[in-house]
Amino acid sequence: MNNNxxxxxxxxxxxxxxxxxxxxxxxxxxxIHSECAKFAGKSLSLGKDDELxxxxxxxxxxxxxxxxxxxxxLKYCALLIKNRLIDFARHEKHxxxxxxxxxxxxxxGHVLADVIADKDDKQKAMIEHEATIDEIEELKNVMHQxxxxxxxxxxxxxxxxxxxxxxxxxxxxxKDHPEVLxxxxxxxxxxxxxxxxxxxxxxxxxxxxxxxxxxxxxxxxNGFEIIRGHLWKMTRGIKL
Amino acid sequence: xxYLVMDTKMxxxxxxxxMGAFHVAANLNYHLGDTIDDPLIMKKEVxxxxxxxxxxxxxxxxxxxxxxxxxxxxxxxxxxxxRIYISINPEVxxxxxxxxxVFALEGIDEEGKAxxxxxxxxxxxxxxVTGEIIDLAIAENYLASGMTITIEIDNEEALKEFGPALRxxxxxxxxxxxxxxVEVGNYGSFDIAQETxxxxxxxxxxxxxxVPxxxxxxGVEYxxxxxxxxxxxxNYQDASSNYDDRxxxxxxxxxxxxxxxx
Numbered sequence: 001m002n003n004n005x006x007x008x009x010x011x012x013x014x015x016x017x018x019x020x021x022x023x024x025x026x027x028x029x030x031x032i033h034s035e036c037a038k039f040a041g042k043s044l045s046l047g048k049d050d051e052l053x054x055x056x057x058x059x060x061x062x063x064x065x066x067x068x069x070x071x072x073x074l075k076y077c078a079l080l081i082k083n084r085l086i087d088f089a090r091h092e093k094h095x096x097x098x099x100x101x102x103x104x105x106x107x108x109g110h111v112l113a114d115v116i117a118d119k120d121d122k123q124k125a126m127i128e129h130e131a132t133i134d135e136i137e138e139l140k141n142v143m144h145q146x147x148x149x150x151x152x153x154x155x156x157x158x159x160x161x162x163x164x165x166x167x168x169x170x171x172x173x174x175k176d177h178p179e180v181l182x183x184x185x186x187x188x189x190x191x192x193x194x195x196x197x198x199x200x201x202x203x204x205x206x207x208x209x210x211x212x213x214x215x216x217x218x219x220x221x222n223g224f225e226i227i228r229g230h231l232w233k234m235t236r237g238i239k240l
Numbered sequence: 241x242x243y244l245v246m247d248t249k250m251x252x253x254x255x256x257x258x259m260g261a262f263h264v265a266a267n268l269n270y271h272l273g274d275t276i277d278d279p280l281i282m283k284k285e286v287x288x289x290x291x292x293x294x295x296x297x298x299x300x301x302x303x304x305x306x307x308x309x310x311x312x313x314x315x316x317x318x319x320x321x322x323r324i325y326i327s328i329n330p331e332v333x334x335x336x337x338x339x340x341x342v343f344a345l346e347g348i349d350e351e352g353k354a355x356x357x358x359x360x361x362x363x364x365x366x367x368x369v370t371g372e373i374i375d376l377a378i379a380e381n382y383l384a385s386g387m388t389i390t391i392e393i394d395n396e397e398a399l400k401e402f403g404p405a406l407r408x409x410x411x412x413x414x415x416x417x418x419x420x421x422v423e424v425g426n427y428g429s430f431d432i433a434q435e436t437x438x439x440x441x442x443x444x445x446x447x448x449x450x451v452p453x454x455x456x457x458x459g460v461e462y463x464x465x466x467x468x469x470x471x472x473x474x475n476y477q478d479a480s481s482n483y484d485d486r487x488x489x490x491x492x493x494x495x496x497x498x499x500x501x502x
Contacts, residue, residue: 018252018264025251046250050268053280056251057266060282088280132273136246150247150254154262159284168260216260230244230275233258 004072011073014063018151025059032059035078039085051085058084128226135226142218146188148211156211166201167209167216168234173199175220185221190214245274255279318343322398324366324406325427327390328377330355340365340402355380366402367409374413385419394427 014021025032029046036055037044044052061084062077070076143149158164174180174191177198183191190210196203206213219227243255246262253267255276266280321338325331330351335344345361347353355376361369370391377383391406393399403424410422 018249022249022251047269050266053266053268057280057282060252060264064282084280091278129273132244136244136273140247150262154254154264157262164259164261171260212262215262227244227256230242230256231258231260233241234260 007073008068011063011066015066016155018154021060021063024063025056028059029056031074031077032056032081035081036085039082050088054084054088055081132226135224139215139219139224139227143215146214146218148214150215152211153215156209158209158212163205163209166199166205167213170195170199170201170206170213171216171220171234174217181217181221184214184217190217241277243276243279245270245272245276248272252282255281322393322395322402323427324370324398324402325390325392325394326370326373327392328374328387329382330377332356332373334361334366334369336366336398336402340367342366342369345369351382355382367405370406371409371413374410378414378417383414383418383420387418388421388423389414391422391424392427392429393424396426399424399426 010020010024014024032055033044033046033052036049036051040049040051046052058081059077062073062080065080066073066076140150143153158167174184174195177194180191180194180198183194190206190213192203192206192210195201195206195213218224219231241257241259243257243263243265245253246256247254248267248270251267252264253270254262255265255270256262263279264282266282268280270276318335318337318341320335323333323335325333325348331348332352332355333346333348334342336342342361342364345356345359347356355373359372359376364372374383374389383389389410391403391410393403393406407422407424410424414420414422
């Protein structure tokens with residue numbers, strides 16, 4: 001099996017699996033580095049230059065959207081990286097002149113946020129940030145018990161507006177009916193029958209986005225106040 | 241819209257927006273728990289089932305159009321370049337186009353019709369058909385030693401073009417099998433040919449008023465050809481004497497004038 005065929009097989013496998021895609025991108029980091037450097041016209045370093053992160057995202061997109069009809073994978077990938085970098089450059093240009101809190105203000109590495117935020121706010125923000133991290137880690141653990149991961153949810157997230165609305169309607173119903181959440185916790189399964197009966201949403205629609213619904217319903221069980229607070233727009237925007 | 245960073249990897253991160261949607265985005269040095277404003281979100285490929293059907297329909301329509309065009313386009317009819325008459329005892333006539341491809345084959349007499357019955361000449365050239373007809377004639381015992389194979393071509397140009405090769409092919413076919421004579425010439429040069437057709441026996445018999453000639457195939461464009469030899473010709477009155485005459489006339493018999501075309 002030659003290199004091209006091997007790469008093609010890895011691309012096909014990585015289409016459905018973010019971890020495999022991540023692995024593939026790590027292996028092809030020199031290629032991404034070269035393409036980004038070619039575009040930027042300078043040497044780039046990982047962790048400092050956003051262009052590399054943009055290149056990696058473009059590689060992810062290339063994996064997802066690639067088909068044999070699009071020619072050689074690496075050429076297709078190079079094209080996508082270039083296009084993404086052009087978009088990014090335009091975006092950055094658009095935001096030029098805007099002040100960033102993370103912008104360095106002196107040679108000692110102090111940033112704007114250090115100057116304008118008082119000590120109390122900073123400490124408060126740090127505590128909040130740590131609490132958020134704890135909550136996210138806790139959510140990941142709970143989700144693991146239910147056999148789902150964040151990676152799965154990002155794949156299973158509804159895309160169409162109507163489907164989103166239907167899913168949000170089911171979540172709102174569950175939020176207002178504690179017995180549905182209790183059923184979820186006791187059975188460790190999505191209470192599809194109850195959700196269908198209460199929300200009137202087609203069972204198939206709910207089944208198709210089972211993992212996504214499960215994750216959001218878990219957020220609405222006990223704990224996860226910070227994450228729930230982040231979802232304020234969702235709570236407000238749900239149309240019943 | 242603000243996004244909460246839910247997971248970070250070197251090549252990507254997973255973020256959640258305020259509407260509860262999860263996205264894969266570029267990891268621009270984000271950390272777990274960060275709230276970000278303007279992420280670079282990975283474009284999701286929205287599957288469009290209607291698109292698949294649209295493509296399928298387009299293919300079907302294109303295919304149907306092509307088929308329609310194919311069947312509506314008139315197929316160019318073969319243009320008759322020459323007729324080649326092969327007289328052994330059975331007599332057959334093949335119509336060939338300029339490339340030498342045989343597009344019509346018919347038996348002139350009953351034996352000729354019987355000889356080519358079931359024989360597929362389509363797509364074959366004049367040499368192949370001639371050779372195979374000779375093979376058939378030998379197999380069916382129409383051709384024996386001492387007999388003559390007469391090949392007549394009704395077009396002067398065609399005679400020059402196909403004549404030598406036809407003679408060579410015929411000789412090749414009979415070589416070592418029967419001791420026959422091959423004669424190639426202009427249509428009408430060999431009176432014996434017509435005579436043989438109408439009267440296989442050596443004794444003179446009354447001849448029909450006209451020489452049987454192949455009827456033109458429908459849809460075939462005919463080039464002007466020399467008029468068939470009339471049986472009113474006095475030569476037909478005495479077949480045996482005509483045969484001798486024929487040996488001396490301008491026709492291309494083996495080892496005679498025909499060598500001009502070799």
